[in-house]
Amino acid sequence: MRASLKQKETDPQNYEFDPKTNLKLRNWFVQEKRELAFRKNRTPYSTWVSEIMLQQTRVAAMLPLYEKFMHRFPKPEDLAIAEEEEVFRYWQGLGYYSRAKNLLAGVRILVNEFGGKFPKTLGEALSLPGVGPYTARAILSISYNLPFAVLDGNAKRVLSRLFLFKESGPKADAALQRIADSFLNLESPGDHNEAVMELGARICIPKPLCTECPLQDDCLAYQNGIQESIPEMEKKKKEILLNIRFYILKTKQGILLVRYPERRFFKTIYSLPFLFEGKNPYEADPILDWNLKPTDLGIKFKHTITHHKIQGFVSEAELDQKSEKKILENFRKIRPSIEIKYCNWKNLETEFPSSIAKKIKQTLAKEGTILPGLEK
Ligand code: SF4
Structure with a gap:
């Protein structure tokens, strides 16, 4: 076994690489790479x-959603003129809608200020909303073959073990970025x-x-038999249980659907109004401080958002014009940024594009709960 990569000192500038x-x-990679749609x-x-x-x-x-998205928005010019809500619909299933929001904002700048052509410098790429160091380096190296090394979770693990x-x-x-930069193959940075x-x-x-790895002979962690303990596991964020x-x-x-950025979840999309119940580490949202007495539908469903394990419940209420007016006034007084829209039961999942909408419907159907006025 030959250690072709040598760690001379602890300073990553001093790693030696065998071309x-x-x-x-x-x-x-050339022989084994997966034929993925985005390639x-x-x-x-x-x-x-x-x-x-x-x-x-x-x-x-991600693959089927990527294909659908690219079919609908094949060029930056197609995406730039799309309504945010339509983009969110095509994002459904991916979650984290702020990514879609930033992508849309970035693509609009690309079209309006860069003539639709992605810039070739790191500084300009980083000026686009939602484009951080990883994304900028990935696009510049993969699309233009420019010498920028990327560092995502997978790359970090490989480099930490190799070196x-x-x-x-x-x-x-x-x-690690310095190690990645030194290791970069300047002849084909993208590949x-x-x-x-x-x-x-x-x-x-x-x-x-490791037995399937093309770099087994070069890997210092493997040679030292410590590949499974590198890199050290980062502490997982503590789970938070929420009702x-x-x-x-x-x-x-x-x-009624609402959207306002001050809340903990669904900052960028419309959702059914919601409230936390019981003990939770977040500030109470006073938006639904009201005098109505909604009916508890007696259903429960489970959902996970990042490290939040959520138990969901559902209530309903019929609002006459007077109480609706009062509630909307209250909403706007407490959250001036609030946006409101209406949907029908049938298109709840498209207008509230989270799998929660689907779970609410499925759970109600499973329990045989029929809500008057919701069948349309
Ligand atoms: S030999 Fe094992 S630990 Fe080293 S790079 Fe290959 S798969 Fe990773």
């Missing part, structure tokens, strides 16, 4: 969309970055499959 390691990695007919725009979608979503879950870099967490990122990430996604996984009650408020115009 053959890069070659092995590239050859492996076909690539443009900086399509890479941007796919990278943003992949930020919090697994490849398998026996034991630190982890945000403080280690600057040092190199994808190869590192692909290796991390398929072979150098948390429990690594949330959603309100189906029926008015003459339809079911």
